Amino acid sequence: MDSKKGIIFTGAVIGILAVILVRFGNPVNMGICIACFIRDTTGALGLHRAEVVQYIRPEIIGIVLGAFLMAFTKKEFDVRGGSSPFVRFILGFVVMIGALMFLGCPLRMVLRLGGGDLNALFGLAGFAAGIIVGIIFLKSGFSLKRTYKLSKLEGYLFPMLNVGLFVLLLAAPVFIFFSTKGPGAGHAPVWIALAAGLIVGVLVQRTRLCMVGGIRDAILFKDTYLILGFISIIIFASLGNLYFSFYKLGFTGQSVAHVDGLWNFLGMALAGWGSVLLGGCPLRQLILAAEGNVDSVITILGMSAGAAFAHNFSLAASAQGPSPNGKIAVLIGFALLLLIAYFNLEKDVKATVRGGVKIGAN
Amino acid sequence: MAQIDTRGMSCPQPVLMTKKALEVNSNEVTVLVDSKTAKLNVERYLNLTGYTINTVELDGDANTFEISARK
Numbered sequence: 519m520d521s522k523k524g525i526i527f528t529g530a531v532i533g534i535l536a537v538i539l540v541r542f543g544n545p546v547n548m549g550i551c552i553a554c555f556i557r558d559t560t561g562a563l564g565l566h567r568a569e570v571v572q573y574i575r576p577e578i579i580g581i582v583l584g585a586f587l588m589a590f591t592k593k594e595f596d597v598r599g600g601s602s603p604f605v606r607f608i609l610g611f612v613v614m615i616g617a618l619m620f621l622g623c624p625l626r627m628v629l630r631l632g633g634g635d636l637n638a639l640f641g642l643a644g645f646a647a648g649i650i651v652g653i654i655f656l657k658s659g660f661s662l663k664r665t666y667k668l669s670k671l672e673g674y675l676f677p678m679l680n681v682g683l684f685v686l687l688l689a690a691p692v693f694i695f696f697s698t699k700g701p702g703a704g705h706a707p708v709w710i711a712l713a714a715g716l717i718v719g720v721l722v723q724r725t726r727l728c729m730v731g732g733i734r735d736a737i738l739f740k741d742t743y744l745i746l747g748f749i750s751i752i753i754f755a756s757l758g759n760l761y762f763s764f765y766k767l768g769f770t771g772q773s774v775a776h777v778d779g780l781w782n783f784l785g786m787a788l789a790g791w792g793s794v795l796l797g798g799c800p801l802r803q804l805i806l807a808a809e810g811n812v813d814s815v816i817t818i819l820g821m822s823a824g825a826a827f828a829h830n831f832s833l834a835a836s837a838q839g840p841s842p843n844g845k846i847a848v849l850i851g852f853a854l855l856l857l858i859a860y861f862n863l864e865k866d867v868k869a870t871v872r873g874g875v876k877i878g879a880n
Numbered sequence: 881m882a883q884i885d886t887r888g889m890s891c892p893q894p895v896l897m898t899k900k901a902l903e904v905n906s907n908e909v910t911v912l913v914d915s916k917t918a919k920l921n922v923e924r925y926l927n928l929t930g931y932t933i934n935t936v937e938l939d940g941d942a943n944t945f946e947i948s949a950r951k
Contacts, residue, residue: 593942594916601890656896664888726917731891739895739925797890813890 522746528721529750535714536629536751537758539577542706546764546773547633549755550577550718552800553614553623553789554774556818557825557834558702559683562695565822566829570700574687576708578804579680580715585723585808586677594723597673598665599812605662605858606796606813610820611827612851613792613800618825618834619785619848620644621775623800624729624793627786628748630775632755634767637775637782644783645790649733652794655859656738660795662862665813673810684712701774719808728802730793774837781840781848788851795859881905886922887914887944894918895925902929908950919945 536549548554554571561572589595617623620641622630627645630638652660686694687708697703705711721727725747732745759765769777776782793799796817798806803821806814828834833847882901886894894913901909913919919935926933931949938944 592916596915596943598888601888656892661893662890665890666888726920728891734892738892739899739928741924741928743924797892 522743525725525727525743525747526750528725528727529747530754531721532625532718532727533629533632533751533754533756534758535717536632536755537762537764539706539711539714540764541762542710543704544706544711545701545704547630547635548622548626548701548704548774549629550714551622551626551629552578552804553617553821553825554621554626554701556800556821557614557618557828558697560822560825561697561702561829562686564693564695565826567695568829568834569695569702570697571702571829572695572697573702573705574683574694574696575705576684576687576711577715577718579684579687580712580717581719581722581801581804582677582680582715582808584716584719585805586719588720588723589809592724595673595810597668597670597810597812599668599672599816600666601664601813602662602862603813603816605862606817607820607823608854609792609796609858610803610817611824612854613789613796614821614824615828615833615844615847615851616648616785616788616790616792617800618828619840619844620782620789621785621835624786624789625751625799625801628729628751629755630772632752633759633773634756634765635772635775636767636769637772637777637779640779640782641786644786644788645730646733647783648787648790648792649730649794650737651787652791652859653734653738655863656794659864660859660862661864662795662797662813665811668812672812676807676812676815719805722801722805723809726802726805729799730790731798731802733790734794776835776837776839778835778839781835781845784848785835785840788848788855791855791859792851795855881908881910883910883912885912886918887912889918891917892921895921898922898925906951908948911947911949912944913947914944916943919943919947922947 555575
């Protein structure tokens with residue numbers, strides 16, 4: 519599954535599964551959205567009280583458990599951490615602020631394009647711009663430093679947490695919040711959503727599909743492997759949406775979207791830049807977290823905290839457009855990324871350790 | 881010959897470090913990686929840029945590989 523066919527197949531499956539999830543009840547163009555679904559889960563736990571976006575999303579749980587089982591059977595489960603953990607937390611937070619300005623993670627941006635939502639073109643332009651800024655810092659020696667081996671238990675905790683969330687979803691105790699209206703109330707049946715998540719988790723773990731990696735590698739290394747998956751999702755989601763008559767070309771009246779082009783651009787620019795610094799989009803962070811990468815677990819906790827703040831402080835945009843608080847938050851996000859990117863530049867990148875040959879940067 | 885150690889580095893740094901090493905000495909390089917993802921990424925980059933590669937899995941440490949490349 520490391521071939522081009524594998525990644526195109528994975529993109530096709532994600533594009534079609536996303537439409538099927540919409541067919542079974544998820545909001546339109548939101549078959550799968552990592553940022554939205556982490557936000558919904560955060561809300562279900564009561565960490566924010568936006569009543570329209572609270573639900574424990576089984577897709578997330580499925581993706582994590584599918585990737586975990588796959589990594590485990592392929593002996594790729596490897597517990598590591600310690601690569602700038604708090605910086606990663608902040609980056610996860612900022613990526614979420616950007617995603618909730620645009621109303622979707624990079625994966626949902628692609629699905630929105632596949633549904634004919636032209637507002638996502640501004641998002642795509644911003645996403646690419648953010649990635650290019652991130653690449654400039656990567657080329658200048660940006661690094662979040664090495665990871666270190668940790669105890670096995672630390673790696674098992676995140677999949678276990680997801681099993682716990684699934685139990686809470688099924689048991690639905692009174693302290694868990696489930697939306698009765700709004701996007702949070704729109705969801706496919708639990709077992710269908712879980713199964714879709716498991717399939718996505720397995721395939722993405724094998725192929726390393728990543729939205730930010732697609733554009734990044736194409737620019738940085740002229741490597742088109744990952745971007746094939748990105749394009750495949752757009753094509754197959756479009757076909758699926760046309761088949762089920764969900765396809766709607768245009769700017770206005772799109773599902774869970776607003777028409778402010780500038781802030782769609784800036785929101786995704788923030789998410790793109792932050793994701794490059796993290797080394798992967800929110801989907802990829804979920805997969806890495808499931809493979810035992812504790813830094814990615816911290817990143818997801820940062821995203822969850824970002825989602826809670828976004829709704830508690832009215833930072834998230836809505837179908838009516840961005841909020842004034844949200845605009846300020848996005849600008850603060852850019853300032854934070856600049857600080858983090860600048861102060862993690864390594865002036866003298868020693869690429870070598872053995873053989874006494876030193877290779878400096880530049 | 882340049883030998884670079886990318887163990888513990890996250891994506892896309894193993895490839896970036898390989899690229900930088902090849903800018904200094906474009907004839908050959910040996911890259912140490914400690915994840916399948918880094919292995920695949922480095923191998924793909926070296927293939928794309930026309931190198932002949934030879935990868936060996938190092939004993940005792942799962943998912944640690946030494947990739948040797950030459951023009």
